Amino acid sequence: MPSLPVVAIIGRPNVGKSTLFNRLVGKKLALVDDTPGVTRDRREGDATLIGIDFRVIDTAGYEDEDAASLPGRMRQQTEAAVAQADVALFLVDARAGIVPLDEEIARWLRGSTTPIVLVANKAEGKAGNDGILESLALGFGDPVELSAEHGEGLVELFDALLPFIEPEKNPDGTDIPNADPEEEYSPDAPLKLAIIGRPNAGKSTLINKILGEERLITGPEAGITRDSIAIDWMWHDPDREPGDDARKVRLIDTAGMRKRANVQEKLEKLAVADALHAIDFAEVVVLLLDATRGLESQDLRIADAALQEGRALIVVINKWDVAENGSSLFNGIKGALEEGLSQIKGMPVLTVSAITGKGIDTMLKVAFDTREAWSRRVGTGELNRWFERAVEANPPPAPGGKRIKLRYLTQAKTRPPGFVLFGTRVDQLPMSYQRYLINGIRRDLGFGAVPVRLTLRAPKNPFDR
Structure with a gap:
C-alpha cells in the first residue's frame, strides 16, 4: 500500500487541536477537555476530507519550557511531528485572540521547511472576528x-490542504487521483457514448x-430517462492485437428526438430536451450532423x-457518401464550430457514412482517446x-x-x-490571460480539445494584495 501524506496539527494548549483531529478522523480518538495539556503524546489516525486521504497527527500543546521538563519533552514530540509532516496546520483560537505564545510558535515555524497553513479555530459567529484580524500579523x-x-x-x-498533498502512487509510479468514486477512471470500463x-x-x-443489426431503439430502461436507452456492446478495435481488441462501449441513444410535433419550434425543444438527458449519462458525446444540411x-x-455539462465532445458529419463539395463543406463546418464554440479550440470533426459504415472505427477510436484525455490527471x-x-x-x-x-496551480x-x-x-486577471493558461494546459499537458475549467482563488487578507 502506498504511504499516505502526513498532516500535523500544532498550536498552543487548548486551541482545539484534538477536536479538529477527531473531526478529521471521524472518531473520538483523542481526549477533549477544557483543561490545557490533555494531549501529551503524538496521536495519529487516518483521515479523509472531501476525497483527500491522509495521515493526521494530533500534537501536544506547544509550550516554551526547558527541554528536560515534561512540557519540554512534549514540545520535542511536536517538533518531530512537524519535521515528518508534508504540511502542518497551525491552529490559533480566534475567540481568545493572538497571545505571546502564538507569536513564539510562529517564529519557530517560519524557520521550518514544512509548509504551514494558518487555521483560525472557534471562528463561528462574530466573536472571533478580532482574533482573525490579529492572526494576519x-x-x-x-x-x-x-x-x-x-x-x-x-x-x-480542503482548498488550503490540496496543493500540499501529493496524490498517492500506483505501483508503476502513476498518480491515483483524489477523486469522488464517480470520477474514478479505468481504461477497461465501458465507454459511455451518447450519439x-x-x-x-x-x-x-x-x-x-x-x-450490426436492424433495431428500433425505443422504450424505457431502469436508471436512464424514459426517452433514452443504454446498450452494452463490444467494439473490436482493428488497431489492436487479436484477442486484445475487444473494448466495452455503453451506447446511449436518444430515441425521443424523432417525436411528432405540429410546429418545428416544439420539435426543436423536444430534441434539445432529450439530448440533455442523454448528455447527463455520457462521458463522450457525439454530435451527429447531416452533410446534406x-x-x-x-x-x-x-x-x-x-460543453457546459463538462462532457467531452466530438462532431461527426454523417451521410458523407452523398455529400457534395466535401472539402468546402468540411472546412465551412469546422470554421463555424470554431466561431460558435470559441471556448474549445481544435475540437475533433470527423466524417462517417451510416449506410456504408466508413469512418465508424475512426470515430470510436477518437472517442476512446478523448475519454482518456478527459480523465487525465497531471502530477x-x-x-x-x-x-x-x-x-x-x-x-x-x-x-x-x-x-x-x-x-x-x-x-x-x-x-x-x-x-x-x-x-x-487574481480577481483582476483578464479573461484573455485565463484563456492563455487554459489553452496552454490543453496543448502542452495532453488534454486536447476537452473542456478545462479554471477557478481563481485569492486571499481575503487586504494586506496580501
Missing part, C-alpha cells in the same frame, strides 16, 4: 476560518450499423449544452513546472500599476479536468 497569510466543534469551514480547509443530433441526421441508421443553430445549442510537480514556464514566458498584466502575483478534479489557480489580485 503572524506572517502566514489569510487564515482558514473554521469551527472544529461544529464542522464549519471544512471546505475551505445526439437533430431529427433526420441519420442517428438511428448509424446506431443500427454500429450494432450542414451546421444549424440547434446543433450549436446542443454542442454548447454538452503536481509536472503541472507547476509547466506553470512556471508559462508565467515566465507571458507574465500577467499589472492593472493600475499593481502586479498580479500568481503563486501556484493545482488540479482539483478530473472528468472534466478542473484546475485551481492561487494568487493575489
Whole structure:
C-alpha cells in the first residue's frame, strides 16, 4: 500500500487541536477537555476530507519550557511531528485572540521547511472576528476560518490542504487521483457514448450499423430517462492485437428526438430536451450532423449544452457518401464550430457514412482517446513546472500599476479536468490571460480539445494584495 501524506496539527494548549483531529478522523480518538495539556503524546489516525486521504497527527500543546521538563519533552514530540509532516496546520483560537505564545510558535515555524497553513479555530459567529484580524500579523497569510466543534469551514480547509498533498502512487509510479468514486477512471470500463443530433441526421441508421443489426431503439430502461436507452456492446478495435481488441462501449441513444410535433419550434425543444438527458449519462458525446444540411443553430445549442455539462465532445458529419463539395463543406463546418464554440479550440470533426459504415472505427477510436484525455490527471510537480514556464514566458498584466502575483496551480478534479489557480489580485486577471493558461494546459499537458475549467482563488487578507 502506498504511504499516505502526513498532516500535523500544532498550536498552543487548548486551541482545539484534538477536536479538529477527531473531526478529521471521524472518531473520538483523542481526549477533549477544557483543561490545557490533555494531549501529551503524538496521536495519529487516518483521515479523509472531501476525497483527500491522509495521515493526521494530533500534537501536544506547544509550550516554551526547558527541554528536560515534561512540557519540554512534549514540545520535542511536536517538533518531530512537524519535521515528518508534508504540511502542518497551525491552529490559533480566534475567540481568545493572538497571545505571546502564538507569536513564539510562529517564529519557530517560519524557520521550518514544512509548509504551514494558518487555521483560525472557534471562528463561528462574530466573536472571533478580532482574533482573525490579529492572526494576519503572524506572517502566514489569510487564515482558514473554521469551527472544529461544529464542522464549519471544512471546505475551505480542503482548498488550503490540496496543493500540499501529493496524490498517492500506483505501483508503476502513476498518480491515483483524489477523486469522488464517480470520477474514478479505468481504461477497461465501458465507454459511455451518447450519439445526439437533430431529427433526420441519420442517428438511428448509424446506431443500427454500429450494432450490426436492424433495431428500433425505443422504450424505457431502469436508471436512464424514459426517452433514452443504454446498450452494452463490444467494439473490436482493428488497431489492436487479436484477442486484445475487444473494448466495452455503453451506447446511449436518444430515441425521443424523432417525436411528432405540429410546429418545428416544439420539435426543436423536444430534441434539445432529450439530448440533455442523454448528455447527463455520457462521458463522450457525439454530435451527429447531416452533410446534406450542414451546421444549424440547434446543433450549436446542443454542442454548447454538452460543453457546459463538462462532457467531452466530438462532431461527426454523417451521410458523407452523398455529400457534395466535401472539402468546402468540411472546412465551412469546422470554421463555424470554431466561431460558435470559441471556448474549445481544435475540437475533433470527423466524417462517417451510416449506410456504408466508413469512418465508424475512426470515430470510436477518437472517442476512446478523448475519454482518456478527459480523465487525465497531471502530477503536481509536472503541472507547476509547466506553470512556471508559462508565467515566465507571458507574465500577467499589472492593472493600475499593481502586479498580479500568481503563486501556484493545482488540479482539483478530473472528468472534466478542473484546475485551481492561487494568487493575489487574481480577481483582476483578464479573461484573455485565463484563456492563455487554459489553452496552454490543453496543448502542452495532453488534454486536447476537452473542456478545462479554471477557478481563481485569492486571499481575503487586504494586506496580501
